[in-house]
Every structure is written in structure tokens, then in C-alpha cells.
Amino acid sequence: MEFLGLINYWIVIVLMMTGFYIVIAHDNLVKKIVGLNIFQVSVFVFYITMAKVEGGTAPILAEGITTYSNPLPHVLILTAIVVGVATTALGLALVVRIRDAYGTIEDDELENQEGES
Amino acid sequence: MGFMAVIGFAVARLRNLFAVVMLTGIFSLTAAVLYVLLDAVDVAFTEAAVGAGISTVLMLGTLALTSSEERVESTGGSRWALVLVVVTGAILVYGTFDMPAFGDPTAAIHHHVAPYYLEKSGQEIGLPNVVTSVLASYRGYDTLGEVFVIFTAAIGVLLIIGRPQFGRRRSHRMLVGELHESMRTNVILRVVSKLLIPVILLFALYVQWHGDFGPGGGFQAGVIFASGFILYALIFDIDTARTMIPARVTRIFLCLGVLLYTGVGIAGFFMGGNFLNYSVLAATPVSGQHLGILLVEFGVGLTVAAAMISIFFTFARQEH
Numbered sequence: 001m002e003f004l005g006l007i008n009y010w011i012v013i014v015l016m017m018t019g020f021y022i023v024i025a026h027d028n029l030v031k032k033i034v035g036l037n038i039f040q041v042s043v044f045v046f047y048i049t050m051a052k053v054e055g056g057t058a059p060i061l062a063e064g065i066t067t068y069s070n071p072l073p074h075v076l077i078l079t080a081i082v083v084g085v086a087t088t089a090l091g092l093a094l095v096v097r098i099r100d101a102y103g104t105i106e107d108d109e110l111e112n113q114e115g116e117s
Numbered sequence: 118m119g120f121m122a123v124i125g126f127a128v129a130r131l132r133n134l135f136a137v138v139m140l141t142g143i144f145s146l147t148a149a150v151l152y153v154l155l156d157a158v159d160v161a162f163t164e165a166a167v168g169a170g171i172s173t174v175l176m177l178g179t180l181a182l183t184s185s186e187e188r189v190e191s192t193g194g195s196r197w198a199l200v201l202v203v204v205t206g207a208i209l210v211y212g213t214f215d216m217p218a219f220g221d222p223t224a225a226i227h228h229h230v231a232p233y234y235l236e237k238s239g240q241e242i243g244l245p246n247v248v249t250s251v252l253a254s255y256r257g258y259d260t261l262g263e264v265f266v267i268f269t270a271a272i273g274v275l276l277i278i279g280r281p282q283f284g285r286r287r288s289h290r291m292l293v294g295e296l297h298e299s300m301r302t303n304v305i306l307r308v309v310s311k312l313l314i315p316v317i318l319l320f321a322l323y324v325q326w327h328g329d330f331g332p333g334g335g336f337q338a339g340v341i342f343a344s345g346f347i348l349y350a351l352i353f354d355i356d357t358a359r360t361m362i363p364a365r366v367t368r369i370f371l372c373l374g375v376l377l378y379t380g381v382g383i384a385g386f387f388m389g390g391n392f393l394n395y396s397v398l399a400a401t402p403v404s405g406q407h408l409g410i411l412l413v414e415f416g417v418g419l420t421v422a423a424a425m426i427s428i429f430f431t432f433a434r435q436e437h
Contacts (some may be wrong), residue, residue: 003199006213006214007217007219008214008219009219010210012207013213014206016206016209017202017203017205020154020205021198021202023197025195025197025199027196028134030134030176030183031134031137033176034138034176035270037141037172038144040225041144041168044148044160046185046312048151048152048157049219051156051157051226052156052219053221053222054195054221055154057156058156058157058158058332059235059246060245060247060248061235061238061239061246062209062245067299068156068228068247069155069157070226071231071247071248072230072231072251073157073246074157074159074160074258075252075259077249077338078248078252078336079259079260079263080263080338081160081163081164081167081168082263082336082340082421083263083321084167085167087172087173087422088172088268088276089172089271089274089432090273091174092176092179093273093278093431093433095276096179096182096278097277100184100222105169
């Protein structure tokens with residue numbers, strides 16, 4: 001039973017490592033951003049998992065309910081998601097710009113071009 | 118959650134970036150469902166609107182501007198990456214043995230400020246949605262910072278890829294060109310979206326002003342509002358959508374939202390309180406808090422919606 005309580009964390013770790021792997025092992029810049037997104041979502045899931053209280057409900061005050069989940073991580077993650085998409089957009093904009101300037105979005109090709117010039 | 122892990126692996130393996138982007142959309146939707154199960158309704162709301170909607174559209178836009186196929190490579194470098202990832206993962210798993218079990222009410226996280234928020238916010242702020250109270254009032258500084266980050270990101274996007282358009286004759290080519298043509302002629306899409314768009318916009322307003330009582334608030338409302346416009350631009354015509362809200366207007370709203378938030382904070386100074394202390398804004402502290410939160414959330418909504426719309430149009434305006 002003790003291990004069941006930790007399984008959420010482990011899946012978070014698996015997700016996080018998947019994202020990490022995509023970021024370091026792939027050369028394609030769009031794929032790297034997708035990897036960062038997966039990494040990000042894993043952190044979100046981690047926070048929300050910690051906020052959950054057994055038998056609790058959503059933190060909207062109502063009569064007759066005494067146990068609520070922790071609202072603080074919800075606040076942090078809710079803003080983090082929107083900030084996340086804004087920064088993703090910024091990253092994608094950079095990718096588009098790099099493609100304009102160098103004609104490729106593969107990391108190693110970019111490096112080669114830099115070596116030649 | 119297992120489903121999410123499976124999608125994650127699929128994303129890592131797939132070479133077709135188009136499929137990858139679609140999978141990330143599904144990934145986000147699964148995450149949103151998970152958040153509902155974990156009682157985080159506000160978060161689920163945001164994730165569903167952002168992850169499954171706007172970020173997918175932006176990714177597709179980037180693909181249309183670059184290439185949709187990842188180059189296949191056969192380097193030995195990825196084996197080391199795999200080793201590194203497995204080792205890091207193992208260390209993290211070792212770390213979890215000290216973590217409190219899932220749903221444990223005695224975990225450390227539930228014993229500092231969280232009980233205070235849950236017990237006191239009902240009297241001090243007078244709003245049923247604790248998430249909104251914490252977001253806009255107790256941690257108003259944080260939220261102000263987040264709004265500035267979004268503001269800065271939008272400006273960054275405009276600076277990086279918005280510039281070539283200046284002064285030149287505007288290109289009328291759409292980034293999602295082929296997609297766009299088939300969608301424009303599809304009767305079902307047109308009729309359904311025509312019916313849906315007013316509802317989406319209305320719903321955004323509801324989420325905006327009802328965020329104090331139910332799940333919702335400025336962040337979600339802004340994103341939903343923007344997605345209504347983006348849907349219109351995708352299905353019908355990007356130029357018509359642009360004339361409805363010209364670039365200048367979104368830029369003004371972008372600044373206006375941030376200014377409104379900061380202004381409410383500074384108004385606190387003049388009424389004799391601290392920065393972002395809403396209690397002094399009206400006759401009683403509770404109604405002051407109500408007013409403050411309403412205005413601040415409106416500011417957030419304005420900035421988020423304007424940022425999302427201008428980012429989308431900047432991507433859409435690029436020449437292929």
C-alpha cells in the first residue's frame with residue numbers, strides 16, 4: 001500500500017524524463033520546444049498532485065463541506081500555464097526567425113553553418 | 118496518468134512533427150481531465166483552453182512556416198542522453214521515498230498558509246472561490262508579475278517576427294493556407310462555428326465576471342475570449358478578423374490590462390493602504406476586496422486576451 005501512494009510521483013518523473021530526453025537528444029528545435037512543454041506539464045501535475053487531500057473537494061467554499069484541497073498550488077499552476085503558453089509562443093517565434101535567417105531548424109546543421117562562416 | 122506517459126513516449130519517438138503537435142493537444146486534454154480528478158478545477162479550465170486550443174494552433178503555425186518533418190538521424194549521441202535520463206530519473210525516484218503519500222492530509226504542504234487561506238478568506242475577502250481570493254488578493258504581487266511576463270512575451274513575439282511587416286505591403290497569404298482553403302468551403306464547419314463563436318465569447322465574459330464564485334477568472338476568460346477570435350480567423354477570413362480588432366487595438370488593450378492592474382495597486386496608496394491592498398478601496402474592507410479583485414481580474418483578462426490574439430495574428434501574418 002505504501003508504494004501506491006507514490007505512484008503519481010513516479011509517473012511525473014517518467015513524464016519529466018521523457019521531456020528531458022526529447023530536449024537533449026533531438027536536434028529539431030520545434031521538437032525541443034514540445035519536449036520542454038512535456039517537462040513543464042510534468043511539473044504542473046506534480047504540484048497538483050501535492051495539493052490533493054484525501055476526501056477533499058475543489059477549493060470553492062460551500063456549506064456542509066469541511067475538507068478542501070490546497071488552493072495555493074492551484075493558483076501557482078494556473079498562472080504558470082498561461083505564462084507557459086506565452087513563453088512557448090516566444091520560443092516558437094525565435095524558431096521561425098532562425099528558420100528565416102539560416103533556412104533550417106536542425107540544431108547540428110545550424111552549428112555546421114556557424115563553423116563555415 | 119498512464120495514458121499521459123504513453124503519449125509522452127509516442128511524442129519522443131514520432132518523426133512527423135504534425136502528428137507530434139496533435140498528440141500534444143491530446144496530451145494537454147488528458148492533463149486537464151487529470152486536474153479535474155485532482156480537484157483543481159480552475160487549473161483544468163486553463164489547461165483545456167490553453168493546451169488543447171491556443172498552443173496547438175501556435176505550434177501548427179510554426180510548422181507551416183518551417184517544416185513538418187523531422188530529419189532522421191543515426192547518431193550515437195542519443196544513447197548517452199538515454200543513460201543520463203535514466204540515471205537522473207532513478208535519482209528522482211529515490212527522492213520520492215521521502216515524499217508524503219498521495220492525498221495525505223498531514224503532508225507538510227497543507228500546514229502553513231493553506232489552512233489560513235481556507236479558513237479566513239471567507240470572512241476577509243468574502244468570496245467562495247478560494248483560488249480567486251489567493252490569486253488576486255493574498256498573492257497579488259505574484260499575479261502582477263505573471264501578467265508582466267505575459268506582456269513581455271507578447272512584446273517579444275511582436276519584436277522578433279512582427280517587424281518585417283512594418284511599412285511593407287501586407288502579405289495576404291495565410292500561414293495555414295491549404296488547411297484554410299478546405300475549411301473555408303466546408304459548410305458544416307462554417308455553420309457550427311458561426312453558432313459557437315458568440316457562445317464562446319459570452320462564456321468568456323461569464324467566466325471573467327463569475328470567477329469570484331465559481332471556477333474561472335481573468336486568465337481563463339482571456340484565453341477563451343482569444344480562442345473565439347482565433348476560431349473565427351481560422352474558419353472564415355483572417356483579414357476580416359483583423360479589421361474587427363486591428364493591431365493597434367490589441368496593443369492598446371495589452372498595455373491597458375497591465376496598467377489597470379498596476380493602477381488598482383497604486384490607487385491603494387492614495388487611499389491610505391499598501392500597494393495592492395484592496396481593503397481601502399471602498400467603504401468596508403470586504404467590498405473593497407470585491408472591487409479590487411474584480412478590477413484586477415479584468416486587467417488580467419484584458420492583457421491575456423490581447424496577448425494571445427496579437428501573438429496569433431503575428432504568426433498568421435508571416436509570409437510562407
